[in-house]
Structure formats: C-alpha cells, structure tokens
C-alpha cells in the first residue's frame with residue numbers, strides 16, 4: 001500500500017492520502033482528477049509516494065471512507081440477503097457475493 005505524503009524540508013505534513021491511478025496519473029484517492037498527484041509542488045512542499053506511513057501522519061478522512069467503500073462496497077441490505085441465502089445454499093451465496101462485490105467495486109471506482 002502506497003501513501004501520498006506532502007514533504008517540506010524533509011518533514012512530512014500530518015495528513016496523507018491513499019492513492020489511485022487515472023490515465024497514468026497517481027494521486028489522492030479522495031479526488032476524482034486525481035489531485036494532488038505524485039510530483040505536484042505547492043508552497044507547502046512536494047507530494048511524494050511513500051510505502052510506509054511516516055510516524056505521526058494520518059490518512060485523510062475522505063480517503064478512509066473511500067477505501068472502506070472499495071474494500072467492502074456491499075450495501076447492508078445486500079449483506080442480509082446473502083446471509084439468508086447462505087442458510088439454504090452457502091456455495092451459491094459465496095458465488096453471488098463475489099459477483100456483487102465485483103459489481104459494486106466497479107461502480108465505486110467509477111464515481
């Protein structure tokens with residue numbers, strides 16, 4: 001997992017972002033463009049990609065929410081339906097779950 005961190009005078013800013021890639025640009029997961037992107041300069045420093053989150057640095061809240069949604073995008077009612085189905089046919093429920101996960105992930109990524 002990589003993180004987008006803004007570094008100024010070799011010190012990281014306290015808020016970092018998860019990243020995603022769009023048209024070859026790697027940048028903040030919370031932004032559609034994505035913006036900020038790796039290599040962007042601002043007065044506050046330069047955005048860099050790091051593989052470990054520096055001490056004292058947190059992930060921005062919007063990125064956290066997006067990541068949760070991507071990791072488990074199924075709506076609660078869908079989880080309930082799958083639980084019910086699993087009582088009768090666990091294998092069919094597992095298959096259905098994979099299908100739904102793929103569907104909702106795609107939807108989530110396109111937002």
Ligand SMILES: [Zn+2]
Nearest residue numbers: 017030060063
């Ligand atoms: Zn973010």
